[in-house]
Amino acid sequence: MKQKNFTIRLYNTLTKRKEPLHPRTEKVLHMYVCGLTPYDSMHIGHARTFTIFDAFRRFLEHLGWTVIHVQNWTDIDDKIIQRANEKGCSSSELAEDYIAEAMTDWQNLGLCPPHIMPRVTDHIPEIIQSIGELINGGYAYQADGDVYFSVARYQNEFGDYGDLSGQNLEEIQAGARVEPGEHKRNPIDFALWKRAKEGEPFWDSPWGRGRPGWHIECSVMSLKYLGHPIDLHGAAVELTFPHHENEKAQSQALVRVQPVVRHWMHCGVLNVAGDKMSKSLGNIIPLSEALKKSGPNDLRLLFLSTHYRSPLNYTDDLMAGARASVRRLSEALTQVLQVPSQPTKEEDTTSSKKSISLFQLGHQSTDLFYQALADDFNTAEALGYVFRMVGGILTTLALEREGLSPRQKEALLFLFGKIKSCLTVLGFDVDQMVTPPVIQDEMAQDLMTLLIELRQKLRAEKLFSLADWIRSSLGEKGIILEDGPEGTRWRRK
């Protein structure tokens, strides 16, 4: 698979079209993804966004690309300061705590760590230097300890402000506001440097004590680690304006390359039962909370079963559906693992034909799988092809109860390999799907085994009411027993 040469087409927010992904060096993608502002726990909306970029990265890597993945921590900002004040700790303590927590969540979700995760507070000198350059270039001005970016001045020279978010200057102008205490020449100008108020954390700068504005950190850090033009810049759509529009203007003013980002990839937001997650609605679902009920595979399936640009409306039913889908995958894969030890029957014309069509199913579905991903990363369609292979396996196994021919066995194992490979490309943990559940506590594990054996003995004695009582009692504890031909297995509900 590594030698496959696909043209990868991806919707570009800047041009509003699907375009071939053209990195500046062939098969090397410089990818910057806007990361978290660590002022609170990571929630499932973040998880969706990061899962999408994680899967996209794995897809490219699987095709033999090198992806240089940079994702920042915006570890100083107004929300962090406010939160730290509420909690009575310092901004950096607060940020570090949430960064540590997010890294754990990140791992639990099964995400590849980005190669570089720069913190804003580690880049203050670079940021100050860049702001200085913008002032020298005439793109920025000081006002009472603040430094603002002059959109009008930028627009004069580059003429593309508003292109990314699809707005013209008048429209932006109409909506622009000036906060009390700001000294902008023009309401659409935005802060590069904010003067520190009483009690706020600060860094010394040529313009006095303060901290970076919201957008400059991404310009500075993306350029520092990725150079330019940056091949792909990603985040959720809601960052398109103002964040990315402003970031793009600053970066272009800094390096005078247009476009400084070749491809903007934005994914849709996640809503909860129709509403945007917000503190006032109290409907924020922390990732750690979601991971208590569902495994990383379940969440990943949920996120990838909708096209990345569509909004995703999270509900418990939908989550349960995703969990059931993963169970179907596990079921099929687990069953194939038992194929080698199943009785073999003689090869004949029929079994040979059947195995050929299974091989075809595998080849064709895998092909379509990659094509779907190459066409604007359509994971929803791609997963459909995986499930076609799953159907092929389960149907064959159900139909050939009395035995499989050698070639049929081969074909099933071939499908297993294809499914595993496809799922791995998207970042699923296939090993976890085929691993029976374990109990960490050894004693508890022994008791469980004992209970199952006891129940088997009761069933052998036809003491079904007792056996059923054990099963339903365990059911109340969230443990489901399944009696199959190979014995009884258990799983968590």
Next chain:
RNA sequence: GGCGCCGUAACCGAGAGGCACAGGUGCGGGAUUGCAAAUCCCGAUACCCGGGUUCGAAUCCCGGCGGCGCCUCCA
């Protein structure tokens, strides 16, 4: 109000001129099962509305209606 996205079965969700075989979840019937579960088979239900273009429209165009996002807090 401006800009953008969207409307496909009970639900989720692909498809973008050529028969609605996507796929998943759920539901009904059957097989299997001591009974369940799991699995298999069969089944039901869908292209928001109205015009237009076309031999042919879910798909393209126009107009409605409805929903969502952004419009300086946002992943």
